Amino acid sequence: VSGGQTARFESPKEVVTRLAEAAYFADERIGTTVYLADRLGKPILVEGPAGTGKTELAKAVAALTGARLVRLQCYEGLDEAKALYEWDYRKQLLALQAERPQGEPASGTGAPASRRSWAEIEADIFSESFLLERPLLAAIRSQDPVVLLIDEVDRVEVETEALLLEVLAEYQVSIPELGTITARNVPFVVLTSNDTRELSEALKRRCLYLHLDYPSIERERAIVLAKVPKITDHLADEVVRIVASLRAMDLEKRPSVSETLDWARALVLLEIDHLDAAAATATLNLLLKHQADLELAAKSLSSPSQ
Ligand SMILES: Nc1ncnc2c1ncn2[C@@H]1O[C@H](COP(=O)(O)OP(=O)(O)O)[C@@H](O)[C@H]1O
Ligand SMILES: [Mg+2]
Numbered sequence: 001v002s003g004g005q006t007a008r009f010e011s012p013k014e015v016v017t018r019l020a021e022a023a024y025f026a027d028e029r030i031g032t033t034v035y036l037a038d039r040l041g042k043p044i045l046v047e048g049p050a051g052t053g054k055t056e057l058a059k060a061v062a063a064l065t066g067a068r069l070v071r072l073q074c075y076e077g078l079d080e081a082k083a084l085y086e087w088d089y090r091k092q093l094l095a096l097q098a099e100r101p102q103g104e105p106a107s108g109t110g111a112p113a114s115r116r117s118w119a120e121i122e123a124d125i126f127s128e129s130f131l132l133e134r135p136l137l138a139a140i141r142s143q144d145p146v147v148l149l150i151d152e153v154d155r156v157e158v159e160t161e162a163l164l165l166e167v168l169a170e171y172q173v174s175i176p177e178l179g180t181i182t183a184r185n186v187p188f189v190v191l192t193s194n195d196t197r198e199l200s201e202a203l204k205r206r207c208l209y210l211h212l213d214y215p216s217i218e219r220e221r222a223i224v225l226a227k228v229p230k231i232t233d234h235l236a237d238e239v240v241r242i243v244a245s246l247r248a249m250d251l252e253k254r255p256s257v258s259e260t261l262d263w264a265r266a267l268v269l270l271e272i273d274h275l276d277a278a279a280a281t282a283t284l285n286l287l288l289k290h291q292a293d294l295e296l297a298a299k300s301l302s303s304p305s306q
Contacts, residue, residue: 008038008065008188024053024060025215025222033210034061043168043189045153045207050194051256052212055151058190062147067188070142071149072135074156080163084173085137092125126177136167139187146187154193158200164191165203217244220260228264238275239264243287246297252290263287277301 009015016031026034034057037044046054062069072083080086099121116124133141139148150164167173171183191207193199215223220240224231231239239260247254255263263286272279281298288294 009035011035018064019060020222022060022064023226024056025219025226026057027216027219030057030210030212033208037208038188040208041186043191043207044210045191045193045199045204046210046212047193047195048212049214049254049256051258052214053257054190054192054212055149057212058147058149058151058192061188061190062149065145065147065188067145067147068142069147069149070135070139070187071151074150074152074154074160076155076157078156078160080160082134083136083160083163084134084167085175086132086134087126088130088132092130095125095130096121128178131175131178136164137173137181140167140171140173140183141181142187143184145185148187148189150189150191152194153191153203154196154199161200161203165200165206168203168206214244214247214254215257217241220244220257223257224260224264227261228268231264231268232273235267235273235275236264239267242275242280242301245300246287249296249300251288251293251296253288253293255287259287 009018012028012031012035015034016026016028019026019031019034033044036042046057048054058071059069061067072078099116101115135148139146153161153164156164168189171186172180174180191203214220217240220243221236224236224239225233228236243255243260243263263283266283266286267273267275267279270283272283280301284294284297284301288297
């Protein structure tokens with residue numbers, strides 16, 4: 001792994017400020033983790049409930065550092081061929097067919113058409129132009145700076161997790177037919193997990209761990225103000241306070257930041273600028289997606305103690 005990479009940030013504070021310029025609102029803990037990940041050349045493992053800004057963090061770091069975002073979306077059944085590279089089997093077959101002499105002249109006057117040896121053919125069809133590059137290889141081979149996002153890593157099987165770990169340990173890939181490819185720059189790596197299963201200790205050990213929970217009222221207000229056009233300070237404040245009070249309740253599914261944003265956008269469209277209990281109750285279905293939660297929330301919003 002090549003050292004001597006120029007640092008992207010001067011201080012944790014600078015991370016927070018520049019993230020905010022890219023419309024990502026971080027707190028000091030997030031800023032410090034990003035700063036250290038950059039300085040130590042370590043991946044960040046961001047874990048937490050859905051819709052709390054895990055994927056967005058990687059996108060924002062890429063945007064503000066001018067790096068290319070390379071995303072590996074994980075899913076059950078993701079394997080080496082889809083994560084790292086595979087040979088373009090169909091193209092190889094076509095090349096082999098083209099190689100076969102067809103309609104050879106009946107009476108050869110000169111020497112027979114020169115046929116290539118298998119070794120030559122093999123070297124040809126296992127070369128760069130038959131290689132299908134997948135995100136991990138793309139990130140490692142990239143000439144320009146890259147942010148590698150390995151999204152929702154908790155969805156892959158344990159064997160694929162081991163493959164990821166191997167790549168993250170060495171930042172190199174060896175392709176038997178082509179040799180070993182080593183990253184020129186250590187990419188900035190963000191892994192996200194929705195915490196649906198426990199990740200291996202080995203993977204965790206390799207990473208800086210960041211737990212992202214629902215944001216504070218202040219931070220969520222900043223997010224809403226930045227992402228919802230035409231919303232007033234007053235409405236943004238009401239929205240995030242109500243959302244925070246709902247999250248404190250015993251719900252099947254607590255509303256995420258995405259849902260806060262959906263709700264706020266809907267309220268702006270409906271030209272609601274003050275959230276009384278009736279207006280809130282009428283639009284709660286943008287925030288809560290379980291009937292039991294809707295009933296519970298409606299009851300709590302209409303009770304005078306609210
Ligand atoms: N700290 C934040 N600053 C700005 N936007 C945020 C923040 N957290 C969440 N969001 C917004 O919330 C939505 C969901 O975030 P996302 O990163 O997709 O969630 P997940 O944690 O599921 O990956 C996105 O639209 C994102 O813009
Ligand atoms: Mg995500």
